[in-house]
Amino acid sequence: MSNSRGTIGRRSLLLAAAAALAARGARGEEGIVDALGRLIALKAPAQRIVLGFNYEEYTAVAGPAGWDRVVGFSKALWSGWRPSIYARYLVPIPRLAELTDVGNTEDNNFSLERVLSLRPDLVVMAEWSFKVLAEPVRQLEALGIPVMVIDYNAEIPKRHVASTIALGKATGNAERARNLASLYTNKMADIARRVGDAVIRPKAYVELGQGGADTIGNTYWKGMWGRLLEFAGAENIAAGRLPGAGAWGPLNPEYVIAANPDAIFIAGSSWVGRPDAVLTGFGADIATTRARLAPYAKRQGWSELTAIRDGQLFAIEHGLCRALFDYTATYFIAKQLYPDRFSDIDPVAELRRYHEQFLPVKFEGCWMARLAPERA
């Protein structure tokens, strides 16, 4: 767990991503390679896409006009998981309301029949859907419909880049995609540079705030927030503590107290029908976010934690994770852990700039917040 090894690992990943990016730029618009390295047989930009996930990324790459190429998507993953974000995007992209819902693998209602009836020329799905849809993928490819896998969940920079480039090429927005990918790579390199030689890595804990302070939410290790913590130069107390694939799961509360993290991040969102959930996102104002976050400080045994005593309890929008703009979340986390090294960085401003440049919705609301009011 030595520092330098971690730094080298992170650095080389980013270098590889940058190299891949450059290489693609050099080759020009040739074959599409998806996040898993699969070659996609698509001659021209697709006209009838079934899109399975990562809708904000798609919008960033292809713009609102890009949705004209989409004929079906997994609606619940947007309107159900991030309702207030979906509502905002509905305004500049009214077509969303007309798109056919093909179901999703999380709810076990993915309908291949629905997909086929839309006569798509490209099906895009997240890696975690691809994993369980072996038979439908086989049938699609047998019918000559290419299946493209994108993966922002793994939080592997190379895959972030590959997914973005692939989406760009598939929709005829290769240049815009390259710009986005470069932005991401540069920002990540910046973070790596700033935390690179830190000797002591602060301990951090991240928990999903969907159920409120009375429920032990999931934490993350190999993927999503777990990886972002790594990039931000934190020591994730969940490392090595999650069973199975180690991606996500709840931690024993006793262990959290014993581990005594230096900073705690509660992932909130705009869930509907969850009266105790931590609220963040477009529709949240900082007062509401803080109000929902406050009960966490009063959790059993938490008052003695370093993080609570030092005022290092934060709320952060869960939708920032596994997305192209997750570097803003990484900035935020890194800034809380290494305030001196990131004194010139304003993560919220970074997010606002991203929205202004690439997304059709106005940036507002509370996306990242400290429980106690900011110190001067």
Next chain:
Amino acid sequence: MSDTAAGPVAAWRAANLRRATLSLIGGALLLVSFSADVATGPAMLPISAVVRSLAGLGADPMLDAIVHNLRLPIALMAVVVGATLGVSGAIMQTVLNNPLASSYTLGISAGAGFGAALAILVGGELPLPENWAIPLAAFVFAGVACAIVGSVGRMRGATPELLILAGIACLFLFQALLSLLQFLASPEALQQIVFWLFGSLLRASMGKTAIVAGVLAVALPLLLKDAWRLTALKLGDERARALGVHVNGLRLRAFVVVSLLTGAAVAFVGTIGFIGLVAPHIARMMVGEDQRHMLPASAVFGALLLSLASLASKLIMPGTVFPIGIITALIGVPFFGWLVLTTGRVQ
């Protein structure tokens, strides 16, 4: 009701003709249900297009893919699994002398559920693709449950009471183990396990359907060979023995066949309940207890029930597929109500 004027044999022949007709009617209804099942689905295809595609005249590969690769296997699987569960239930009710018995009573499906959960949990480590590992594990552990109950039966005499006791013990054992697995499972695995336990026809394929159909095709003649002996069991063990039936052996033999049938059915579609319970009763009402008629009738009505359930699962919420295990459970409720109302009167 009695054609006694014509003499017992003539009356019996007439009754058999009636029974055969009822079974044929059941078969005809099954055909209708099956056709409707193939014609329905989230893609809302026009019936004429479906018919053309089935006849091999389809010009649209996408439509053909929907009809042949998606709808046809599901509709066929419903028929085959329904028939299998119907026959299993019928044999179980006869062999255990209990109208509420089904192949689930003896813990066979609990064993299958445990096997599937185990495969889901450990799936990555096995050399088999998960698609086949899960059904195989389910089938194997259905067999383990059968072996446990069967060996108890061999050791202590295979009376219905003993088999039921051993079976319920087996049921509890596997349910406890299943709970343990669910506790140990990661959240994704847990979700998969729960979905499997729900039961679903959606992962059907022609290959899987052929396997279940094959098991049924082998098992049914085997059972029919013992048809009269099974009928004799209805009069009680003692009288059956007096007629020359080796009751214990028959029971164990039938039990092994039922385990095979149940294991095969459950392996691919998960635990779908109530078909094995309700179909034999309907068959009994229609054609009586002569097992030569009742077993095929149980198959027909079991297939009809599940085919109708499959159809209903697509119609209840147009565009999505309602979980079929819930629909079959809903069949069970009015059935039990009817049973309660009629049993009293028969006394």
Next chain:
Amino acid sequence: MILQARNVTVRYGSRIAVSDVYLEARPGEVLALLGANGSGKSSLMRALAALQAHSGTIAWDSGRASPGSIGYMPQDNGARAALTAFEVVLLGRMRTLGLRVGAADLAAAEAAMEEIGISDLAARRIGELSGGQRQMVLIAQVLAGNPRALLLDEPTSALDIAHQLHVLDLLRTATRQRGLTTIAILHDLNAAARFADRVALMTTGRLAGVGAPADILQPMTLEPTFDVHVAVDLGSDGHPVVLPLRARSL
């Protein structure tokens, strides 16, 4: 078939139900097996039918008995099934029944029902019949199998007088005409007196006596066996008539 049973003992765990019984029976003869409740009659009969483990030898004709050619009718336990009376009788043809029922089996079943006189019950469900009717159906079932020996456990216990007379008469006729070896457990001593050629009396697992009814049905043998005071008269047709007077020790 000639029956020769020697030293037959039946044990259920530590309890001895039948102890060292020696019994013979010949074709064309009706042997009534009598005794108080729990004296071992049913156990002995089950052993004779080769359905009960026992020690000693039971020989039918030459060699081991096969249940197929012995018509054993256990006591009716009221098991109900949705089978018609005809189907129940047809089951008596178990040995020869196949998936397609042959004409011979159908004819035998029909004939048996006619012999008993229950052809009109053929299409009725057995669960709907009265106890007596059901018993007659089961007798027809045994007869339909064309056995060489009849072992009947209380074949007439639920029948009214008329049917009892009819069935016993029928059994005796069939025994004589077909040369069957018939052993019947009866509770009615007077019916036994009238219809049996020989009588075997059992007490607590042992045979108290075997012989002609007139010899065995005497107060001397009956009183200790049944624990009751009796008077035995000679009836108008030459058969002994047993009149129970009062209980002894109960």
